[in-house]
Amino acid sequence: MYNNNRLTDQLNTTNTIFNVTVRRHNHSDVMTALGAAITVALALDINPTGLLKIREYSTNKSDEYQSAFYSKINSNDRAVKLYGWHESIKRSLNWTSNKSISESQNTLFDLLDHIYYHIEWKPKPYPCTKAEREAAAKRYNLLPSDYKPFEDDGLAPGDYFYVEPYNALSRSPWEPYDFPRERRDFNDPQQFNAQMYLASGHNPEQLNEILKEQPL
Structure with missing residues (x-):
């Protein structure tokens, strides 16, 4: 069985890492942190929707809406970023769905234990x-x-x-x-x-x- 208290603490820590990563680091780091956070959330049977900071807007919106949201990033660059983000989510979902709780327990703990986060950064x-x-x-x-x-x-x-x-x-x-x-x-x-x-x-x-x- 999972130690729910430990995993809850790890989830909170990972969520903090993700929030700071979004503000301080580049997109590849964001995707890595997001994938780890969602994996932990799913392992705890927690809905990970709150961790998802991006929404994929349809490209058939009005020109005014597109120019306001996209600002200076072109549609191709945005599509590339979204593709990478979705692939990160997919890997986390596949990892969770392909393993039983007993099989994934040690792997999950290893993943979380190797996420370096100094307490002074909090x-x-x-x-x-x-x-x-x-x-x-x-x-x-x-x-x-x-x-x-x-x-x-x-x-x-x-x-x-x-x-x-x-x-x-x-x-x-x-x-x-x-x-x-x-x-x-x-x-x-x-x-x-x-x-x-x-x-x-x-x-x-x-x-x-x-x-x-x-x-x-």
């Missing part, structure tokens, strides 16, 4: 007072005047600091980036395309508001 509660904001700024090595948490919309990752997304096309293609394809170094702010993976990606009006000030 955000603290959302800062509500000036003192809490100053403490959070110090924790992330920021000046209090530079520190700004994510909007407390129920989805915010605690006191994790907000950084403006950027447009990769505005960066030099000749720099030796950690992720050359995204023109991005490790722990850099996310690209504006990554906003599709957040809850705001479901709201074209809100997404447009976020992206309108980004450089072309």
Whole structure:
């Protein structure tokens, strides 16, 4: 039998990893974390719908809707990203359906035990007072005047600091980036395309508001 308390803790940890990964890392990392999170959810008989941050919108919407949601990402790029995302989900579903609980127990524990997540990476509660904001700024090595948490919309990752997304096309293609394809170094702010993976990606009006000030 599964140790439900242990698995529930692991699921919460994996979900935290996924939420932070969405905001900090590239798309392949997001898919890996998502696949692991869904596998754990299914093993616990938990509906994984809440982990799915992307919705595949039909391409036969009005031009106005498409231009608002897609913003600066073309339909081919979006199709490629969605294909990779769906393949990740499919692998997790196949892995779970092809094994009995007893067969998959050790494999599942091994998978979760090898997901490295240092406790210091876990955000603290959302800062509500000036003192809490100053403490959070110090924790992330920021000046209090530079520190700004994510909007407390129920989805915010605690006191994790907000950084403006950027447009990769505005960066030099000749720099030796950690992720050359995204023109991005490790722990850099996310690209504006990554906003599709957040809850705001479901709201074209809100997404447009976020992206309108980004450089072309």
